[in-house]
Amino acid sequence: MVHPAPDGNIATGLSLVPGTESRQYHSKIESIYALPADGQEFDRLEAQHRLIGLLFGGTVSAPIELKTGSKVLDVGCGPGSWIKQVKTEHPEIEAYATDFADTFKPSDAQVKFVHGDILKGLPFEDDTFDLVHMRFFTGALKVSEWPVAAKELARITRPGGWVQMVEPDGTLRSERGITDAIADWNKRGMRGSLEKRGGEPNAGPKLHEFMAAAGLTNIDNKAKSAPMNSKVGPVGAHMNADYQALITTLAPVLAQSWDMTPAEVVEWGRKVMADCNSVEGFHNFHTAVGQKPQ
Numbered sequence: 001m002v003h004p005a006p007d008g009n010i011a012t013g014l015s016l017v018p019g020t021e022s023r024q025y026h027s028k029i030e031s032i033y034a035l036p037a038d039g040q041e042f043d044r045l046e047a048q049h050r051l052i053g054l055l056f057g058g059t060v061s062a063p064i065e066l067k068t069g070s071k072v073l074d075v076g077c078g079p080g081s082w083i084k085q086v087k088t089e090h091p092e093i094e095a096y097a098t099d100f101a102d103t104f105k106p107s108d109a110q111v112k113f114v115h116g117d118i119l120k121g122l123p124f125e126d127d128t129f130d131l132v133h134m135r136f137f138t139g140a141l142k143v144s145e146w147p148v149a150a151k152e153l154a155r156i157t158r159p160g161g162w163v164q165m166v167e168p169d170g171t172l173r174s175e176r177g178i179t180d181a182i183a184d185w186n187k188r189g190m191r192g193s194l195e196k197r198g199g200e201p202n203a204g205p206k207l208h209e210f211m212a213a214a215g216l217t218n219i220d221n222k223a224k225s226a227p228m229n230s231k232v233g234p235v236g237a238h239m240n241a242d243y244q245a246l247i248t249t250l251a252p253v254l255a256q257s258w259d260m261t262p263a264e265v266v267e268w269g270r271k272v273m274a275d276c277n278s279v280e281g282f283h284n285f286h287t288a289v290g291q292k293p294q
Contacts, residue, residue, distance in 0.1 A: 181272050
């Protein structure tokens with residue numbers, strides 16, 4: 001299914017980035033987030049959502065019993081894949097979603113969408129939610145913004161409630177040794193470009209630190225390895241396809257970072273993915289849960 005493009009605070013193309021004119025992006029110029037907010041990207045995010053579900057064995061990692069009246073929030077919801085599935089699995093909950101781009105449609109009646117920016121304070125009272133979920137902000141937050149975001153998640157979580165976060169660690173690995181192309185990609189590629197823009201490519205392994213600094217306790221941080229080999233089951237196939245789609249989408253931005261053309265970036269990415277197949281490469285994701293003290 002192709003998701004419709006969102007309405008609201010969406011602009012055509014990224015300002016001053018050639019090659020993005022055919023896509024739609026958020027219009028918050030101070031943000032480093034460089035992925036589109038359109039139907040094509042939402043289809044990729046839906047496939048990515050299925051991948052993470054396969055990898056972690058479901059939607060909720062926090063040790064919480066969702067019941068009638070439990071309030072659950074998806075922060076940076078995009079098309080809302082996660083919160084819609086949680087609502088389907090637990091129809092008795094009150095489901096909420098928020099994003100700084102107006103990404104939800106009125107037809108998503110089972111989920112209440114509220115426009116909000118985590119760095120400016122989300123439009124919810126203190127101690128509101130039983131479970132707050134946020135994932136894939138590695139490409140959206142600057143180094144200095146991670147503690148701010150974690151504190152905001154903790155603020156809106158009720159005492160005894162849980163915060164759940166999922167992030168990649170941004171490094172391609174192999175137990176058989178990495179090739180020169182993979183080593184170069186790990187140094188530059190998406191990680192290096194993100195660092196140039198002020199981001200934190202190592203946010204995944206640091207989630208427990210952000211949670212602890214925000215005052216959360218009972219923190220549990222797990223890592224899962226996702227194969228990048230398209231021949232290794234459904235996770236490998238999903239991961240390889242998603243990563244190649246991500247490279248293609250980000251090519252205009254990466255090209256500016258490394259003085260290349262978008263076509264050269266895509267070809268570079270194809271070489272990296274081919275090498276991942278040959279050396280059985282993998283990529284780690286981290287999920288962390290933390291509880292707000294009673």
